[in-house]
Amino acid sequence: MPAANLLTLLDDIATVLDDVAILSKVAAKKTAGVLGDDLALNAEQVSGVKAERELPVVWAVAKGSFLNKLILVPSALLISYFVPWLVTYLLIAGGLYLCFEGIEKLLHKFTADKHAEEQAHLEKLNALADPSVNLAELEKDKIKGAILTDFVLSAEIIVIILGTVQAEPFSTQIAVLSLMSIVFTVGVYGFVALIVxxxxxxxxxxxxxxxxxxxxxxxxxxxxxxxxxxxxxxxxAIVGTAAMFLVGGGIIAHGIPALHHIVEHSIEVVSVYPSIGNLVGSVTGIALNGLVGILAGLLAFVVFVLGKKVLPIKGA
Incomplete structure (x- = not known):
């Protein structure tokens, strides 16, 4: 009897671990866009630091990222346990933010003053070469900015993972969120260290x-x-920006029933073609999610710009 109970326990553990592995793979795919952007942003944040100080700065930001996860993971689990209906709205808000950030990046790329950016880069290099500049303070500012950026991106990642495991038992949610938070932090900052x-x-x-x-x-x-x-x-940077629209648009389309129905119906319509139906269906789904992401990002950007103009008038 004890042997049978032990075998049952081991089987249950193996099943849970298998579920965690499968859900972790799904979560990794859904967060790919945010991770790509996270890599590019953190590698860019570390630029401008002296070569011998790059790895210490990356390590300082990584420690800040672990602290962010210690705050965000329990908060996400509490939301999932006490107000699970809120997860869908948080997912849509996170998807909308991703799309907004993608549009902001695109507009900056096409409207930025190249001469001003080159001048700012030259001033940064001159500051690094100037012995009177306090490099320790410069590092502190960079680390604080990078940790703040990490907090926002980590929140997006955790919300996306939470949406993936929302229907699973609470113990599985804890395991997947904890595991993926550790893996993503080690992976992202290990890769950032390699890049720099x-x-x-x-x-x-x-x-x-x-x-x-x-x-x-x-x-x-x-x-x-x-x-x-x-x-x-x-x-x-390019892959991360494109993935923002695809991931963000997919989250929004999935969270809004009418949009989800349109995307699914479109995929079904084009998937009837023999031999190439599945491929065309997949491409159609990706394209529609990207289109939803671009339109949502544009809408969010317009609202943001109008809000910036209106709020100072109200406060006057």
């Missing part, structure tokens, strides 16, 4: 190489890494 050190490793290879066949290979690898680093940053 790619160009340094490239320079190291160039300086180490002198002559000979192997040294030629080192120089080639060093140059390749130096070229690859900015390309990787730009790619992460």
């Amino acid at each position: 050190k790619i160009d340094d490793f490239g320079l190291y290879l160039l300086r180490k190489s002198l002559s000979g066949n192997f040294d030629k290979l080192q120089r080639a690898c060093g140059r390749a890494l130096l070229r690859f680093a900015p390309i990787l940053m730009k790619t992460l």
